[in-house]
Amino acid sequence: MTIKEIQNEIVEEFSLFEDWKQRYEYIIELGKSIELINPNYKTDSNLIKGCQSKLWLHAELSREKIIYTADSEGIITKGIAAILIRAFSNQAPLDIINSDVKFIDEIGLKEHLSPTRANGLISMIRQLKYYALAFSKNE
Amino acid sequence: MSFDINKIRDEFPILKRKVNGYPFVYLDNAATSQKPKAVIDSIVNYYSNYNSNIHRGIHTVSQEATDAYENARHIIQTHFNIKHSHEIIFTSGTTHSINLVANGFENLLNHEDEILISGLEHHSNIVPWQMMCQKNKAQIKVIPMNENGELNLSIFEKLLSNKTKLVFVTHISNALGTINPIKEIIQKAHEIGAVVLVDGAQACSHFKTDLQELNADFYTTSAHKLCGPTGIGMLYGKEEWLKKMPPYQGGGEMIANVTFEKTTYAELPHKFEAGTPNIVGAIGFGEAINYLNKIGFDNIKNHESNLLKYATKKLKMIPNIKIYGDYIDKTSVISFNIGEIHSYDIGAILDKFGIAVRTGQHCAQPIMDYFKISGTVRVSFSFYNTIEEIDYLHKSLLRAVSMLS
16 A cells, blocks of 8 residues: 555544544554564664653664654554554655655644644654655665 | 632633633643733733833833833832842843853852752753853752652751852742742851852742741742743842842943943843843733732632642542652642653643643653653642632543543
């Protein structure tokens, strides 16, 4: 599936929820099922800045696709990281660079992507893209 | 004046709004207070009717603005029972005040001198001294705290020596709400001739302080914590110390005479108020103090202590809650964690329920390091909060916990 197709799928899933509580409960569920980062990669250099609950992100290239893994102390942050990873992991670097995150708005999580929000998700997206950029140059 | 909570809440326009579809419950008062109509009106009135630059003007409106600005200083003087009005310097707030004093002491201290800072300090209380010590090589010593969030006074006494020149202590801890025994600290520091600066930012909204009785050499507060505007605060300094300190910033107003060879500085307080000051801020600050005195600090204290008692009892019913600094002598602040749930998650869910709280380290990393935690949820009450709001907080916390576990 392309990034866009995955994002549309996520938007469709979220459209079933009637209120923010159901949305958040789902995010929390996703946070529990996230593919966790190898503990060896939970280093200070993989820490995303600007996050009240620590958030780590790791990326590696496997068969020309980037595999992202993450972890966070906070379950909501972890849940949103899980959504981002689902949308971007296992994709080609160039496709990641050329994609956007408008779907976050559509699933009612816009406030989490405000630059002034102390959750570091904006920084996480930036970091996802930086990795894609770095891997695309190495190809 | 009798204490009518509904009438008081009516005076705060913001308390009528909704957040995320729920009535707004503001429990982040230790970060900043909400503003009553009287303060908002004083700001609008200034800009609508007598906005003008002060002190130098000969025209009527300038004189009105000057009178209002100086009247604010007078209100502050009366409120804190300060001996001379020129011992009050308008600053942009507590951080600015502390920097002003640290800068003033840069040349008054040397590498043999020590300053003592309490282990409860807010970041802004630590950094200016570190910067000063980089320049004059004086040493910083820390007065440690115990598990109740109280300062260890016996260690404080041991740290005091003839090398100690300055003691910096917060009246009330930002993160935990602990009220420090500053009177005793000031007395002990004075016995060995050290100067004491007290950060009153968290204290002044909760009780009235008589600065002559307290006998601190410096005392500072920010107006926005006590129903006043942001960007304005005061530094009180004893005349003898303010005279010894060099000016902090150069500019207009702080000058008596300038030639290219030499500048003579203006008298206090203008020596430390360079440039056009925050005129409207000072006016709003004075109005806020008048407002709080109209409500009555006895009423405020009484209501806040009822809220604190009720909230502590109610929150303790939540399974696995840990309250930090659960100590009898504190203001209406409760800092806590629930089980293994991250404070940010609780804050995010409470926000969705319309409740504003603070999460994280509260600019007090040393305290968080002491408890070996990455942060807490902090709720802080003001006189305009209600028992019903605490019930709603309790209910919302239970829902948050069930969602997050």
